[in-house]
Amino acid sequence: xxxxxxxxxxxxxxxxxxxxxxxxxxxxxxxxxxxxxxxxxxxxxxxxxxxxxxxxxxxxxxxxxxxxxxxxxxxxxxxxxxxxxxxxxxxxxxxxxxxxxxxxxxxxxxxxxxxxxxxxxxxxxxxxxxxxxxxxxxxxxxxxxxxxxxxxxxxxxxxxxxxxxxxxxxxxxxxxxxxxxxxxxxxxxxxxxxxxxxxxxxxxxxxxxxxxxxxxxxxxxxxxxxxxxxxxxxxxxxxxxxxxx
Amino acid sequence: xxxxxxxxxxxxxxxxxxxxxxxxxxxxxxxxxxxxxxxxxxxxxxxxxxxxxxxxxxxxxxxxxxxxxxxxxxxxxxxxxxxxxxxxxxxxxxxxxxxxxxxxxxxxxxxxxxxxxxxxxxxxxxxxxxxxxxxxxxxxxxxxxxxxxxxxxxxxxxxxxxxxxxxxxxxxxxxxxxxxxxxxxxxxxxxxxxxxxxxxxxxxxxxxxxxxxxxxxxxxxxxxxxxxxxxxxxxxxxxxxxxxx
DNA sequence: GCTCATTTGTTCGTATGTATC
DNA sequence: TGATACATACGAACAAATGAG
Numbered sequence: 001x002x003x004x005x006x007x008x009x010x011x012x013x014x015x016x017x018x019x020x021x022x023x024x025x026x027x028x029x030x031x032x033x034x035x036x037x038x039x040x041x042x043x044x045x046x047x048x049x050x051x052x053x054x055x056x057x058x059x060x061x062x063x064x065x066x067x068x069x070x071x072x073x074x075x076x077x078x079x080x081x082x083x084x085x086x087x088x089x090x091x092x093x094x095x096x097x098x099x100x101x102x103x104x105x106x107x108x109x110x111x112x113x114x115x116x117x118x119x120x121x122x123x124x125x126x127x128x129x130x131x132x133x134x135x136x137x138x139x140x141x142x143x144x145x146x147x148x149x150x151x152x153x154x155x156x157x158x159x160x161x162x163x164x165x166x167x168x169x170x171x172x173x174x175x176x177x178x179x180x181x182x183x184x185x186x187x188x189x190x191x192x193x194x195x196x197x198x199x200x201x202x203x204x205x206x207x208x209x210x211x212x213x214x215x216x217x218x219x220x221x222x223x224x225x226x227x228x229x230x231x232x233x234x235x236x237x238x239x240x241x242x243x244x245x
Numbered sequence: 246x247x248x249x250x251x252x253x254x255x256x257x258x259x260x261x262x263x264x265x266x267x268x269x270x271x272x273x274x275x276x277x278x279x280x281x282x283x284x285x286x287x288x289x290x291x292x293x294x295x296x297x298x299x300x301x302x303x304x305x306x307x308x309x310x311x312x313x314x315x316x317x318x319x320x321x322x323x324x325x326x327x328x329x330x331x332x333x334x335x336x337x338x339x340x341x342x343x344x345x346x347x348x349x350x351x352x353x354x355x356x357x358x359x360x361x362x363x364x365x366x367x368x369x370x371x372x373x374x375x376x377x378x379x380x381x382x383x384x385x386x387x388x389x390x391x392x393x394x395x396x397x398x399x400x401x402x403x404x405x406x407x408x409x410x411x412x413x414x415x416x417x418x419x420x421x422x423x424x425x426x427x428x429x430x431x432x433x434x435x436x437x438x439x440x441x442x443x444x445x446x447x448x449x450x451x452x453x454x455x456x457x458x459x460x461x462x463x464x465x466x467x468x469x470x471x472x473x474x475x476x477x478x479x480x481x482x483x484x485x486x487x488x489x490x
Numbered sequence: 491g492c493t494c495a496t497t498t499g500t501t502c503g504t505a506t507g508t509a510t511c
Numbered sequence: 512t513g514a515t516a517c518a519t520a521c522g523a524a525c526a527a528a529t530g531a532g
Contacts, residue, residue, distance in 0.1 A: 121341075
């Protein structure tokens with residue numbers, strides 16, 4: 001057992017181990033915060049050297065699946081750790097402004113029939129039904145964002161049975177990660193300017209026909225699976241949407 | 246010479262080597278595309294093991310400063326390699342659309358006095374002068390973006406002496422990287438919706454007072470030094486600005 | 491506060507595989 | 512084919528952080 005590699009399979013040993021662990025995390029068999037087996041044990045089990053185990057684990061640290069604490073152990077990471085490369089909106093007046101603290105109000109959560117282009121974006125059949133979540137975000141009592149989210153019912157069963165505060169106290173992605181083990185890996189966004197329609201203008205307390213920022217967002221979880229399509233209308237006179245690349 | 250570490254300096258050897266190489270690249274002593282010394286030689290020079298050199302080099306590969314080709318060598322990377330974590334705008338109609346190919350027209354390049362908030366954003370004194378670059382971006386003969394860039398004169402001396410095509414054939418960041426060795430490391434952006442003023446509306450060939458997407462961008466090079474402040478006005482009825490996070 | 495077992499972090503050295511020219 | 516350079520893998524030793532007793 002000096003060499004686990006054969007001529008037929010050029011896949012490095014560390015890579016196989018790395019993939020094995022990644023899969024366990026993606027399937028939810030190893031959950032965020034959990035301490036995994038120490039290097040030494042993993043090396044014994046897989047009959048490889050410590051160095052090989054180290055390489056596999058460090059690669060997964062780089063990819064954001066694990067984090068390590070010297071003297072304590074190796075742990076499964078949650079979305080928050082990967083969030084340094086995943087930025088959600090912040091609202092600023094200018095580049096030196098402090099971040100605005102937003103309050104969330106849930107307007108409506110209901111089941112709706114599948115529709116286009118939503119289902120196409122979510123990569124589900126057109127007859128699959130959706131959850132529709134309408135929310136209003138406030139900055140100091142003033143509404144500044146109105147958003148409508150669409151999620152596959154099949155993926156988030158019984159979402160309507162959760163208490164309302166779940167959607168008002170934490171961001172949607174935090175709620176979904178906790179309750180459905182669906183971490184956000186990356187987002188796609190489209191930015192545009194549009195004119196507020198009557199309903200949106202009323203909700204955002206602006207005059208009908210004013211220019212608002214329109215953002216379409218598609219959020220992806222593991223294996224490039226889209227799980228949320230969201231449309232947002234933002235009042236940007238005072239505060240603009242901030243993005244750090 | 247068994248251990249290079251002393252009690253007084255707990256900084257790992259690989260980290261010092263890593264920083265040394267990174268500095269050489271940042272200062273332009275080692276330029277993009279250049280092949281650096283092989284592992285073995287670096288190990289001899291610094292009197293460390295191959296493994297330690299490897300660790301330093303692999304970290305810099307991960308940070309985007311180097312790339313390695315088995316059997317050939319280790320090379321200094323250009324901005325393009327780091328660009329996977331640095332996205333510039335793309336224009337799409339929807340999430341499944343193909344990217345639009347834009348043509349650039351330089352409207353004006355002139356020296357102007359320093360002004361606020363520009364100089365503050367660029368972290369330069371208020372008496373330092375600027376270059377102002379006005380450009381128009383076309384998609385199939387139709388203007389869709391009007392942008393005004395501000396750069397520190399001191400940092401880009403003789404920029405006005407470059408031929409016009411430099412600003413029309415390649416993106417501004419490519420031109421700056423090539424001619425001034427100023428690679429883009431990250432951007433900050435502010436998105437908003439606004440109403441086109443008379444001049445902007447005329448340039449973008451839209452009716453006065455229509456909603457346009459307004460983007461403010463601050464670009465940073467090494468050591469968190471801002472080098473460009475840009476304001477862009479985008480027509481987004483057909484195509485929206487795409488962002489991949 | 492101290493000791494000690496555990497765990498990760500760093501460094502070394504060696505051998506072999508594989509890609510490039 | 513051979514020389515060179517990077518990639519993988521092994522094993523060993525010690526440093527440094529953690530937490531329990």
